[in-house]
Amino acid sequence: MFLQEIQNELICADSLGDLIQMEVHSKPFLSPGNNWFCSKISVLTPEGDTHLFPCYRWVDYGSSLVLSPAPAKFLFQETNPIVQKQRKRALEESQGNFGWRVYVEGLPQTVDADKAKDLPEEVRFSFSKAMDFDRLLEKELAFLNTQHLAKNTEQWKSYSELDQVLCEKRSLTYEYVRKHWDEDELFGYQFLNGINPMMIQRCSKLPENFPVTEEMVKDSLKGSTLEQEMQNGHIFLCDYKILDGLMGNVHVRQQYLTAPLVLLYNNPEGLMLPIAIQLMQKPGTENPIFLPADLEHDWLLAKIFVRSAEFALHEVDFHLLRTHLLAEVFTMATLRNLPSMHPLFKLLFPHIRYTLQINIMARNMLLSKEIGYFINFAAVGGDSLPKLMRRATASLTYSSLCLPDNISERGLEEVPHYYYRDDGTKLWNIIDKFVEGVLTHFYKSDINVQRDTELQQWIREIFTNGFLGSDSTGIPQSFNTMKYLIKFVTMVIFTASVQHASVNAGQFDFGGWMPNFPSGLRKPHPKQKGQTNEDTILETLPDVGMTVNTMAILKVLSTKSTDHYPLGYFREELFEEEVPCKLMKKFQEDLKSLSGLIKERNATLELPYTFLDPENVDNSVAL
Template sequence: MFPNPFHRSQMVKGTVILMQKNVFDIDSLTSATSPAGLIKGVINLVHGIISYIIDTYIMASSVDLRLISSTSADESGKGKVGKETSLNVAGQSEFDVHFKWDSDMGIPGAFYIKNRKQREFFLVSLTLEDVPNHGTINFVCNSWIYNAQNYKTERIFFANKTYLPSETPAPLVYYRQEELKTLRGDGTGERKEWERIYDYDVYNDLGEPDSKPQLARQILGGSSNFPYPRRGRTGREPAKKDPKSESRNGFVYIPRDESFDHKKSSEFLDNLLKSASQDFISEIEIECNYKPEFDTFNDVHAFYDEEVPGLTFPRPEVIQVNQSGWMTDEEFTREMIAGVNPHIIKRLQEFPPKSKLNSQDYGDNTSTITKEQLQLNMDGVTVEEAIHNKRLYILDYQDSIFPYLSKINEVNDHTMGYATRTIIFLQNDGTFKPLAIELSSPNPKGDRFDPISDIYLPASEGVESSIWLLAKNYVIVNDSCYHQLISHWLNTHAVVEPFIIATNRHLSVVHPIHKLLLPHYRDTMNINALARNVLVNAKGVIEKTFLMGSYSLELSAVIYKDWVFTDQGLPNDLLKRGVAVEDPTSPHGLRLLIKDYPYAADGLEIWTAIKSWVEEYVYFYYKSDANIAQDSELQAFWKELVEVGHGDLKDAKWWFKMQTRKELIEACTILIWIASALHAAVNFGQYPYGGYILNRPTKSRRLMPKKGSAEYAELSKNYQKAFLRTIPPKKDILTNLTVIEVLSRHASDEQYLGQRIEGDNWTSDSQPKEAFKRFGKKLAEIEKKLTQRNNDETLRNRYGPVKMPYTLLYPSSEEGLTCRGIPNSISI
């Protein structure tokens, strides 16, 4: 009997690229926050060595692959699965592979892979060559593959085709749906490191109630008092003393593909270990006669010249040219629009400034600043005229900080502060000058009584100038706390995590919106997990070194009550703060009222480029608004994001209904803006500006000295020493600097806006690829434009008295501490 000529087998050649796990990989040590965690990491390292020996010398040929058809289905309607082929993966990274592929199998659209080896490997890609009737097919994988026994379902990867759910080839529908089910899991059990399950939980792992009662922390999320975005669920055992809290065991699960890759992980750990030198400060004090306090500003400058053996810090950019420029009023106000927290000031539209705090709980918090006090320095302009002409602005932390002052000022860890308001005046030359600072304290009679407020005015001579410098210091302490806890942590890191979870649970890897958003999620869940372990946890770095102490994350939950997703986009933010007005004739659709506003001016260039790219992309895949409403995966994604991921705010009226292409474009643009440019603006200037602690102190230890007191006499005699005793002590400064130096650095393999780790293979569709290339070219043009702006000396806010140009929104960067560059994602 002759074989059927129409069903003959043929060989399809492919190339597999993978990276085997380094036997000395140190990922297992990155989460060690205790001796027990370190021991566990060492055990994992030894286990890795044993597994390496077994894999290399005993089980070298133990990786199997099978192709799945996208055009030919079996009797059940699922794509036909081809014959298995095996790989010998010992000692190399690129492998030739040959598949038997019957002629009636059609065109491959996915493949199964099974790892029988002891150790996991990182699968980069599979490329099939000369597929009959098709040509080359690329599979972009970028995923960790563990031993097959660890999985309940087979590992599957899809070709780089892009399909809306309704357009998926029928033989692939089942595989697309099953993969999403796998990623959703069943919501039970403690997650293991090899799993890929994305699920939600509240922030109930910040405290350690089983260790000490003082280390218990408020659960954030799931309540109206303390709403919060959801984090990734780990499923760890509940704490014994508080069953609603999760125990902390050193290991924090995140889906395996959310982990840093080898190179970045190694660099991060290396920097983190250097930063951990803070734990040895006590020993250094003993061995080196280490002084716990700075006595003069020159002592601080010497600190960057290796004053302490083994602890060296680069000289922050803010003092590289002018060491005293930070003390000027012009620099104080310039950093409100060109510093590390440049998007908080608002235009003052009524006088006096009022409060939204409940007067029955906190008294009347209306500002006590008078018009007469302001008009002393307004160049003959009245308050009414300045408000009408849009020349008065305010940096207002009264409502956010005041409710916590009684608690902060009563604790015995030498932390005392104020709630502050600062009114500033826009001058004819485009720069700002401060007019008055209001410092508010709780009434000794109780919080329900009106606060005690003192007003401080600019001064340049005598003890009054020292008082004024301290007043500005208290403002910056408020600003530093708000920046780190709200602008940085809450409004970028925390709010993006639910988007990552919802995307992976409901948008298939072949969905166009998954492909659009994927670069902007890289490493975010990982860095957030690390932050919960060592930065924002009970007695973590933030609690130790910032004014809010143990109330730090609680404050961010209170502020989250007023978070509005649609206002996170730059144009809406500028309009809401009153620093811009709509202008259809402008290239960006609005006009800045502060013409020389570096963050806003540069940001609008980036925002417009992002939106143009997203618009072109969305219109390619969605030909009508009806396609949006009919997209089952997109609708499921958005519904769960709103109702679960940001579920504490689900009843807000501002959420997009996600029924039109315009809504989808705006939502994706906002999300990409948050993850890329907004995070870059508030993160990578932390050390360049804040590494010089005099410029950005994080907490205060004393209140303003009163006339006749010993502190006032000290201030009159030696203002530098008095200032240094007010800001954090040297040990806290060391702790803070070691961390923000790491957080301000770019890794050598960082992916910047306009780049993709997959190169040209991220999709097979040519038009989106060409649009993305245009996006990259546009960003390069924008960078040239921003450089030209910084060379324009008439724009004084762009470099200021410290001669430090505003570069935080330059799209590109080299590795290291550069104070520039917009990574695709919140990756550090």
């Protein structure tokens, strides 16, 4: 592979007339098999005008490429039959390179490729990113092997023994979690600002299968009543009913899953505290409601079972499905239906980088039925994994993917110290303003949206292949107005960047200390109170091998690579029009300003919320 930075201008002495396309032919360099990466070609005409032809593709020796000028155009604006024909040919080639595949029935479809090398080179990892990923993975696996920990099925003898596993420099958040993991304050805080801030919702009426009484919670409410606090909007619920009936993984070792209900109280000091936990959906004498007033170890074990359920739902639903798999759908639809000269392609291109490769790697490393992480080390592995993924897919709604709508639906507008909401809403608005500016510059009117057949095919594939043609999702099947197009594109960019950062970046910070985020539990949930002690908890927690393998995976998946492109960084020069270029600059300024505000706030917090600082948000699902 040949890669060298070369900057030349093609200068023509004679007038070329209207430039409609450029053909690039590659000859062998030094030896057959070499190829080169073409960023862009600039043509200076005798009239003194410069015409940009973006490429950003690998060119194989002996091959040819046809490039279009940088100015964005819709198909209905093209009048030259040569350009129309080439535009159609380019999409046909892309559709041949990126075919859909049914990975599992009932799930969003994926790219039809088994390995990263099956993808065209321009959508694969860069050399530096591939080296970073392989080096980190090799380092983690080498540590497990040299310490003889990977296959160790013994239980931990104490928390202090577990603490000795990680000797390298620890983050502030990791250390905070290690010290406070068993406290109610951190347990409740994580529903707002941990790695899954999507479960909690305001509770105005208790579910019928969660028979919490006033007597149970009177000590937690300190003189108030449950009914009063529900009316005041201070009671919240996390319901894991989607896990109901799923059996814990039995591959290698028996593990256990629960489907808890958690009641929380946002107290006058602004703390979100748990006040009742029921570990299974059906109430009964063998499914007690655990309370803060119970014996210390009874209450702690109940919280551990909730955190294990949280691992299953976070990793499978809110992380894998709602960011990785949906981003893959958006990537596929973009590559298959929008030619490079389409304004929306240019807008979305930074947000599809590396997504196909990281998802192929995830399917091979994490989801494989033979060697995948989940089948070996997680309670939600085995037969329960596809079942949960299908349930999660069936529960997808458009509004749940749009942050302002989602916050409103869950009744969380007024909850204090909800930094995910605060930072995420500001980022949503910044992205929305940028998207609106770019799209209104090109489309001009609703009529142009309706006339854009490539756009309509783009959303049709997203609806059909990503959301399985389900009307209940609320996903549009076509676009008739600018307003709805702008919102949808904002959601696409937000999902691939901000939302992924919120559920990915803190995985090791919050999950590296295993008792706070156990991948599976080795004993069934307690059916009576008063029978738990520290030894019981250690017997229930994952064994040594499960723990260290999970730590290694979480470390690899949440470590920023050197090839990191933060939100608002435009590596490729795709637009040359004055308006979108100015909008990109303003977008970057808005993100920088927000980053400063977040840093200023975090300086006052005991546990800073850094995941949605724009500097820490990747442009795409790249990890």
